[in-house]
Amino acid sequence: MADLSFLEELNPSQQKVVKTVEGPLLVIAGAGSGKTKTLICRMAYLVYQGVNPEKILLLTFTRKAAKEMIDRAEELLKKNCQKISGGTFHSLCQYMLRFYGYLLGYNSNFTILDRSDAEDLINLLKSSLGFSDKKKRFPKKDTLVSIYSKIINQKKSLEEILSSEYPQFLDYYYEIEKLLTEYTNYKKEYQLMDYDDLLVNWLSILRQYPQVRREVGERYNFIMVDEYQDTNYLQGEIIKYMGEIHQNVMVVGDDSQSIYGFRGANFRNIFEFPKLFSNTKIIKLEQNYRSTQAILDLANVIISNSKVKYTKNLYTVKKGGERPILFRAKDEAESSKFVADRILELREKGIKLSQIAVLFRSAFHSFDLEMELNKRGIPFVKYGGLKLLESAHIKDFVAFLKILVNPKDYLAWNRVLLLLEGIGPKTAERVINCLKNSEASLKTTIEKLKYHIHSKELDRLINLYTELLFNFHKLSTSETLLKVWETYYPIFQRIYYEDYNKREKDIESLISLSEKYSSVEEFLTDLVLEPLEVEETLSTAKEDECLVLSTIHSAKGLEWHTVFIISLIEGRFPSYYSMQKEEELEEERRLFYVAVTRAREKLFLVAPMTIYLPGEGKVLAKLSRFIQEIPLSLLNYYKEPLKTQDLAGTKTVNEVPSFKIGDLVKHPYFGEGEIMEIISPEKIKVYFEKKGITLLNLKYAPLEKLV
């Protein structure tokens, strides 16, 4: 029997969090304040106190995170914690809706639409309403989906969203409104739900049925929510109702780490929590155990430059430490080379690759680096970016499966039919109408189809479904997938004739992945709710020897010994799209804060001086404003160790200090600046924050070298 000795490792505030078991509790926890550890201990403590693990619900940002935390709780307690329910809001809602969806007219086998499915559906409706033809500047499908999602998640009207973010489409107000109504109706009619519907529908059931609230309250007696700053009002409401009976709801968050505003999250949600639950106790965790003082100083400066005031100041127990290093590379190639060089150095010093991460704002920022790493044979995994499910061939394949689970999924039907030779949009529509109008079972309907349309590939499809429906419960999940693969394969070869052997591997790993599942339905649900990364399927074996490349969003909650942040230039970080609006810019800043606070010991900030833009060629890149705001005393400027020839060359030139591109300098009138270009030994171009790029003659200009 384990004891409670694990509590001794916690500081007093953390202990208070663990022991405050009953009633609503809001924990404001700074970066690296042991938030995860505290949550784990709290779960273990509850189970130790005799709470049935099945009565505990843990909501996190990814299911992987939930699983990891539950595993660690089990390790602490050496007692079965596996039965704790853990997952994301979306997976919880999905699960509850399989039970209670009937209250809204949903069967338990409804299909979940991912973003591109939703886009396909919108497109389908758009053309059936005739909006795609004449109207020249009608919004595109992805814009329409974004508009719709914003209405839901930000609790705003179509008019508000249009006038604030898409004023160019205000003329189409009624058409858009009509389209969105059609979209909503269609989903309901054919058993489809998009991501937002999962939240909306579950909330709607909770609101309408006190009986459900009671049942759910009895099912989960203790609710814990991680990363609460990234929830939106829908999720807040869901929590309110699910905790109504017992009020045992604990949420943890950090308002300065809110980075999902684009998805409707609002960091102010965290301050609304006490309004949802009266008598909320609030505990702050401000002591940082993760990073060195030098890194934390940087983080504190970043966040103090915010327009919004946040609730905490971090202080650390790890005094001192190396100053974060800034490297201004000549171009992206040099930036990648720099990162790879440092990584190899670190590895020689005994730092494991898995303890190093390279972070960036957008997935494509690491393309150049990926090439360099491949060249040098440094293994890595990448998080964020393309998901396996997003590639066309996987979507095709999955569409076959969706039909099997939910024969009313005409969106999947449409996709599959269009794949067949000789069938275009019109014929597909005819077939689908035929399917819709027949009351008979799928099997007989399919038989009937044979007489309507003559197509060799359609025959094969019909044979497949006849066979599968007949054997549906006899075959294992992977056997079913294999059958589908057999039918799809010739089509697959025809459509992707250029690179089908490359794509084939994806399908194969998908099939082997499906072996773990007891039903196709479960497999599909997991695929949509926890989309797999492309690389994840390839290199699972050697994961602990891998360097991590990740978007900052996907790096949330994680930490490494050494962190590199690359592409720290205007337009990339902050991103162009966020530079117009104050609020979005603030979110970018928080994003930078999150990135910096991932590092325990070492932090490298890298920015290329020039980048290559398609169409425009090489262009100058300005250092990110977030770096420019940082006092120079907090950073070290990285200089390549001078080679002997270089030294020999510079010494003879003049007796003024030798400047290099990228050196930081100080001028009595213009202040601090950075050297952009050396034209001759005496003439240099310097970028001053106050003045812009200036040509200086070193004979006259009393430049002082900094750092």
Next chain:
DNA sequence: CCGTACAATGTTTTT
């Protein structure tokens, strides 16, 4: 009505 060849367009972050 289907498939293909070509032109245009606009590029984030994720459940």
Next chain:
DNA sequence: CATTGTACGG
């Protein structure tokens, strides 16, 4: 540059 829409021939 890769996706998405348009024009045209079969």
